Amino acid sequence: MARRSDHTREQLREMALSQAEAVIVRDGIGALSMRKIAKAMGYTVGTLYLIFPNQDALLLAVNLRTADALHAHLLDAIATATPQQELRAAASAYIDFAQANPHRWRLVFELSTEQPDQSAQVQRRVEQLFALIESLLAARQPMLDSAALRQTAAALWAGVHGMASLHVTGKLDWAGSDQAGGMLDVLLDGLAPPVR
Amino acid sequence: MARRSDHTREQLREMALSQAEAVIVRDGIGALSMRKIAKAMGYTVGTLYLIFPNQDALLLAVNLRTADALHAHLLDAIATATPQQELRAAASAYIDFAQANPHRWRLVFELSTEQPDQSAQVQRRVEQLFALIESLLAARQPMLDSAALRQTAAALWAGVHGMASLHVTGKLDWAGSDQAGGMLDVLLDGLAPPVR
DNA sequence: ACCTGAACACCGTTCAAGT
DNA sequence: ACCTGAACACCGTTCAAGT
Secondary structure, three states: OOOOOOOOHHHHHHHHHHHHHHHHHHHOHHHOOHHHHHHHHOOOHHHHHHHOOOHHHHHHHHHHHHHHHHHHHHHHHHHOOOHHHHHHHHHHHHHHHHHHOHHHHHHHHHOOOOOHHHHHHHHHHHHHHHHHHHHHHHHHOOOOOHHHHHHHHHHHHHHHHHHHHHHHOOOOHHHOHHHHHHHHHHHHHHHOOOOO | OOOOOOOOHHHHHHHHHHHHHHHHHHHOHHHOOHHHHHHHHOOOHHHHHHHOOOHHHHHHHHHHHHHHHHHHHHHHHHHOOOHHHHHHHHHHHHHHHHHHOHHHHHHHHHOOOOOHHHHHHHHHHHHHHHHHHHHHHHHHOOOOOHHHHHHHHHHHHHHHHHHHHHHHOOOOHHHOHHHHHHHHHHHHHHHOOOOO
16 A cells, blocks of 8 residues: 555545535534545545645535535526516525535534634635625615615625524424525515515 | 532532533533533543433533523513613624624534434524514514514514624624624614504 | 554543442 | 443544555
8 A cells, every 4th residue: 555646636635525525415514524534535534634734624625615506506596587586586595505405504604613714715705695695685776875785785694594594403493494485575575675 | 439429410410511511611612522521520421421311412401501591681681671672672682692602602503413302492492582572573563464473573583693693603704793783773674663 | 755554632422340 | 329430432633654
């Protein structure tokens, strides 16, 4: 052994991230371990530390992918919606993604890392998501000044995020999962009524 | 050693929970371990398992306390507010509590346990919180029928929870922590305008 | 240069053995 | 009856040693 060079550094990285995602999707965050990832890759633990400085950095990389996938999901939903429905489609897609990928979604918002440099990258993705919602709101409510726009968009996003969060953690079950759409309508009608 | 009987079962339970809380408050959830709690109590790990079946059960008990403390905090805030301000006071208290007790608050909503019996108790506390908000909203908007009331209260609570969640996880820093009040005003004005 | 395997310091959980 | 201490099967992380 040693000096196998079966895979490039980039391939190893890709394998590590996709195996980590597989474990998270299948068994949840708690079931993930560096050793388990390494075994799934067909390598030893030590090799993982040639690619990532530590477990936190690996999870951060997973989160960057998830955030990008969420962003792409929103863009898709917006692209296939009429201008009137764009904002609702984006909000609905946000909640859908969380429900469809509960473990990965939770990791993005629940991982508290002490590495400011890497977590800034996640932060940038989060701000991108927010900017997207803000722009949709601006198109619908052109009369809002920039400060009001910002605050309304933030309140709106907090509401959508809260619904996704409570839903994914099972704290909203009593409301009936079929009621999710109704809650969303109430939120959008209250904060961003369509101009008529 | 053995057969010390320095403390009753109830005292041991109380010591375990308060030491666990101390560690969580000081160092976060990740720093907590059964061994660390036991050492802080002046006992061996094995003793902890005479009181709690496993770590999950202990954390659940911590969460029940936190949920009760949150509930009490809301009641306090409501009690010292004018009828007009009750709803805003409750929402503000929710966010305040999360910011003042970030680690404990996060544990309540982030702990995913597989024990349906115990987690049902947390669920009951969550529903109590929701019922509280619903009753405040009902007082303010008596014209809503029960279905609309339920949905509006749910959307409102999701919004408040989302603000607390994003704030505590540092995902809302760009909005400026001083803007939190503004976001809350936007949410309340949109979903629960005071009757005039 | 790349990778291994063993080591270290931790975990949660169990349980025979002591008083 | 109450509590200990050692054991078991796991962790994350490091690093000398092998090719």
